[in-house]
Amino acid sequence: MKTNLKAAWLGHSAFRIETPSGKVIYIDPFLNSNPSTPERFKNASDADYILLTHGHEDHVGDTLQMAGASGSIVVAQVELSQLLKKHGLNPDQAVEFNKGGTIHYDEFSVTLVHANHSSSFAGEYAGEAGGLVLSFDDDICFYHLGDTNIFGDLELYGELYEPHVIAVPIGDHYTMGPQEAAMCCEMLDADLAVPIHYGTFPVLSGSPEEFKSFTEEYCDTKVLIPQPGDDLFS
Numbered sequence: 001m002k003t004n005l006k007a008a009w010l011g012h013s014a015f016r017i018e019t020p021s022g023k024v025i026y027i028d029p030f031l032n033s034n035p036s037t038p039e040r041f042k043n044a045s046d047a048d049y050i051l052l053t054h055g056h057e058d059h060v061g062d063t064l065q066m067a068g069a070s071g072s073i074v075v076a077q078v079e080l081s082q083l084l085k086k087h088g089l090n091p092d093q094a095v096e097f098n099k100g101g102t103i104h105y106d107e108f109s110v111t112l113v114h115a116n117h118s119s120s121f122a123g124e125y126a127g128e129a130g131g132l133v134l135s136f137d138d139d140i141c142f143y144h145l146g147d148t149n150i151f152g153d154l155e156l157y158g159e160l161y162e163p164h165v166i167a168v169p170i171g172d173h174y175t176m177g178p179q180e181a182a183m184c185c186e187m188l189d190a191d192l193a194v195p196i197h198y199g200t201f202p203v204l205s206g207s208p209e210e211f212k213s214f215t216e217e218y219c220d221t222k223v224l225i226p227q228p229g230d231d232l233f234s
Ligand SMILES: [Zn+2]
Pocket: 056, 058, 059, 147, 174, 197
């Protein structure tokens, strides 16, 4: 994979992406209470951007604390953004959007797309869950599916965004399991798929090896199974 980005999977659905100029993007930074996140990634204060797929605590994670420590921008769906502000996020740091919307920053843009899931935060309804399509200037397109079940519009997203790398939940129970996730790979036709949202807790029993073997059966997408903390591209 030809890219100038660094992108570490931090366990569960969390990623830390670093751009060529050194800007740091976190997606779903559930780190401090995440049993699979390596210690060196906990209590992070280096965020420039925090991007959220939905409001559940295993995705919002340390967002409020990290945004307080770093002054980062926090990008989230409208209702979730409102709740984060209610719970202490500085309104100057909050950027809200909704499905289909794209926000452009210096080195990348982020689009909120559909996910077939629910969303709440601190016991309140937090709008709809989504996925995030990150398109880096002169570089790759990275599609984080968030928490989701399989759905037909993935075919359309494959055509529209032509993602190079996809992060796909496979853990079962709260999201789809390995076989459905492999069918998503077939629909999206990406170069590389990274399984996420498995193994963190015993109930997330979907196996990455099973995902890999189904994916190899269905399509040409390569499956990478990183260890938490590993850079996807090194
Ligand atoms: Zn989740």
